[in-house]
Amino acid sequence: MTKAIATAARTREILNTYDLHAKKGYGQNFLVDLSVAARCAEAGCLDSAVIEVGPGIGSLTEQLAQRSRKVLAFEVDERLRPVLQETLQAYDNVEVVFQDVLTADLKTTVPELKRQYGSVTVCANLPYYITSPVLFRFFECGPDISLITVMVQKEVADRFSAAPNSKDYGALSVEAQYLYMVKKLFNVPRGCFNPSPNVDSAIVQFQAKPQADLAIDTAGFFDLVQGAFKQRRKTLYNNLKEYTGSAEQALNLLHEAGIGEQARAQELGTEEMIRLYRCYRGM
């Protein structure tokens, strides 16, 4: 039996065989710690279909393939085609699509996978340069994705799970916590990758809230949240004034929602933000 891919020796061997050098521009840091790969896959699979972003040379993919019925992986780097053909040849439940995940038609793919396999999860060691846009593409798919388990930069993980009034709390926190129960699972030191990045990572998990809890329109709500946090130093009133284009409307909104005129967006929890949005929409 061949050695697991997520080890320092096997990764070096694969990189040497294919004369492959990690591309910084694609955020390539290959996981070389088998216990991290196994723990991440264990937490991120539900014995159904799992979507991976950026299989790289297959370190995490292999672990996902051993724990799920289907792995659909999107990889942007064509150089990895022959590598993955070899490293994942033992797994006939893996499909690699060579495409930028940001251009993938997830709104069709996700419901189709759900219909075929019962449930869909996302599990990935994300390329750091597109963490937020990738996550929002998945967030947009709503509760069809029951679980998202991703490795991200440690500071970013803190932002997703941050509480109001902390320095990490912002629009990302409100948006993630509105749709999901967010939990940081464990930290991953930089030494677990080849090449080592300049920062440590963490695995963060998003578990979908029941659909009934999401009584407002997500896109409109996210838009207001972005407006409320537009300039962090400013009061919410000033940001709302710019967002609504009217000082009077901004003030009325705050009064109606029972929020002080001097409050800043970072003091508001998700529930208060939702209240503000309901007032804004006259709900």
Ligand code: SAM
């Ligand atoms: N999963 C592998 C692992 O854990 O070792 C590699 C993770 S590496 C941090 C990120 C991977 O995402 C790379 O393989 C990179 O080529 C790929 N990638 C970068 N941008 C992408 C995009 N827009 N769409 C799909 N894959 C992308």
